[in-house]
Amino acid sequence: MSLRLTREARILKAREYAHIFKGGKIAKGKYWQVIAKPIKEPRPRLGLAISKKVYRLAVDRNRFKRIARETFRLGQQHLDNWGFVVMVRKSKPVRGHVLSAELLDLFKKVTKI
RNA sequence: GAAGUUGGUCGGAUAGUCGCUGGGCGUUCGCGUCGAGAGGAAAGUCCGGGCUCCAUAGAGCAAAGUGCUAGCUAACAGCUAGGUAUGGUGACAUAACGGAAAGUGCUGCAGAGAUUUAGACUACCCAUUUAUGGGAAAAGGUGAGAAGGUGCGGUAAGAGCGCACCGCGCGUUUGGUGACAAACGUGGCAAGGUAAACCCCACUUGGAGCAAGCUCAAAUAGGAUGGCAACGAUACUGCUCGUAUAAGCCAUCGGGUAGAGUGCUAAAGAGUUUUGGUGACAAAAUUCGUAGAUGAAUGACUAUCUAUUACAGAACCCGGCUUACAGACCGACUUCACUU
């Protein structure tokens, strides 16, 4: 498997989001919150739900989305074939690699619950 | 040299690796390759337009907005140049800056008196019966605001009562496209403030917004018409005829949900030079060809440059305004100090 992040590896439809939110496992960290559920496809998939209420500025939201996508792209070979929806929690600004490390940890933790 | 005023520019760079979104070319349809890919405010949505749909004979009223003058502009509440006022030693900055003598309203408290050709608390002058009458509007006091200011004369005390200067009003002349300014003459002074209170005057404005709108268009959703079934079923009706209704099948037609496409980026475009203009700007020549996503693209890591980079992320497109902004650079000017 390559390090590419194609559109097939993304969750794009509202119906798919609703499916994962309903009955998905939840793992909370300091900066992130991940909801996950096993899916039929032979690959892990990523969805983003970055709320405007948590981060008001578009720049902040874009930053979290980029970090989430990059973390998923580099770590997808080691993940189970689940659908992951990533949400943010309000916190003080920190360095990017701190966020990335916690998110990867949550990805692995949520499938073990 | 110090302190300032003002106009403008940039706002990480280079190399490598792994990725993201369009486009061109190739393709074994897996992908490969070439080139492109956020801002000065993309922000707030405060104005003005383009564009689209709806409404609309024409005119007026209402409502809302704007408000010194002349220009610029597609348009504007913007910009430029100027006038006036205020602040600053100055460079310069700021100003919703028409009308209060068309009318109405409001003007608390304090104060004798608050908008009326005002009034008399303390205090002043005269007279007498010593607590009254008359004069006067200078002084004190109140207030945001009290019937021009300063000086001299004058008077019982006083007063634009008279005079000079200043301020104000009115008139004339001159300069200016104009706002306005200057000079001269004249009036003894006209009656507070508020129009970001109603209002008057002048000018402007139809409404909604790309989630506008246009096109295609599923179904086990659903409408209309025609045919079939049909010597059928149900109702009128106990029976026959007749009429009506519903369900079923087929065909045609239009509407249209989910969804998809389009609108969607080449434009009041940008750079350079020349010309006109004080300037905003305009004209000509020449060069360039410049994001287009839709759970929403520009990132991550490494190395070097002193280096964890300010404010901040396009969503139909432009012109402004307002607000946020680490740091760096360039131009013009002012004041003060020192040296020559």
Place this chain on the structure above:
RNA sequence: GGCUGGGUAGCAAAGCGGUUAUGCAGGGGCCUGCAAAGCCUUAUAGACCGGUUCGACUCCGGUCCCAGCCU
């Protein structure tokens, strides 16, 4: 992306160009053997920054925050 409404003590909630009501909660007192209830009393308020005005919570701009509508 576009379009609306709001911000007043700790909480809720009126009104107005001239000292911001009222209720609950808080402090003190009265009442009571002690409390509750009741009564008296008291402190705490205009999101922020400018402008207009003699005077602004109110009128006019700007900023921030909250809520709602258009799918």
